[in-house]
Amino acid sequence: MLVLAVDTATPAVTSGLVRLDADGGDALPEVVAARVTDNPRAHAEVLTPQILECLAEAGKSPTDLDAIVVGVGPGPFTGLRVGMATAAAFGDALGIPVHGVCSLDAIAVDAHRRHDVTEDLLVVTDARRREVYWARYSGGRRVEGPEVRKPADLPAEPSVRIAGSPAHVALFDLPAVDVHTPSPAALVAVAADDLRAGTEPAPLVPLYLRRPDAVEPANRRA
Structure with a gap:
């Protein structure tokens, strides 16, 4: 099974093609191609080109995809919706399931x-x-x-x-593990059981956890 993984819940814009075997196991799925851009202001500009680069590197087309996994946050409003909207658009165009997972x-x-x-x-x-x-x-x-x-x-x-x-x-007095952002393989691993079982994905619901930073002025004239 070839899965597109996308996450924009952090400053990193993450995308990758991941091969998920049917037999399960605790090992992470195989990453076929991946791109990560660390730029909190570039989510909309770089995500789709990254996806297309991953497909080109793997010698695949969008029609070769079997499913999509997208991080649904928690994350800031603007960045998070870019990844979710892009994943939903690809899924709708290709007629394949889109699974949301907690980043x-x-x-x-x-x-x-x-x-x-x-x-x-x-x-x-x-x-x-x-x-x-x-x-x-x-x-x-x-x-x-x-x-x-x-x-x-x-x-x-x-x-x-x-x-x-x-x-x-660094604000916490705990030994740190060198993992900073969601990886394509880990995103797919979170949804692996549902992907293998062919489970119908739940509706995509972003984990904003609070209202967006930008609000409309209360006294704005029509």
Whole structure:
């Protein structure tokens, strides 16, 4: 199964082609081609070209795709909707399923499977406004979150390791795991059971967790 993976929930614009085998297993799926651009202001400009570059590198066309997996956040409003809208458009045009997954879950999967982290894990990413998006994991499974909170109001315990945005990881007195953003393989791994089972994907619902930064002035004239 050839899966397109997309995530724009962090400053990184991530896309990749991932091959998912039918037999399962705990190893991460195989990445065929991937592109990551670290630019919080370039999501709309670079995402579709990145996808097309991945297809060209793999010698594939869009019609070779079997499914799409997209990170649904939590993330800032503008960046997050770019990835979700692009994934939905590709899925609609190709008539293939689009599965949404929590972007923090993908970071945790990379920590668990690529770095063999078995201890309780805290994942944090930049929520702006001096806040973080966060979730806790135990044994590779999410046990709390996702939520948004100021770092000073988020206790490190009971977590014993941390992953995510380096600037925000540094605010916690925990050993860091070298995983900063969702990878294409981890995004697909989060949805792997549903993909293999042919499960009908749930509607795509973004995890904004709060209202957008931009609001219409209350006294704006018609």
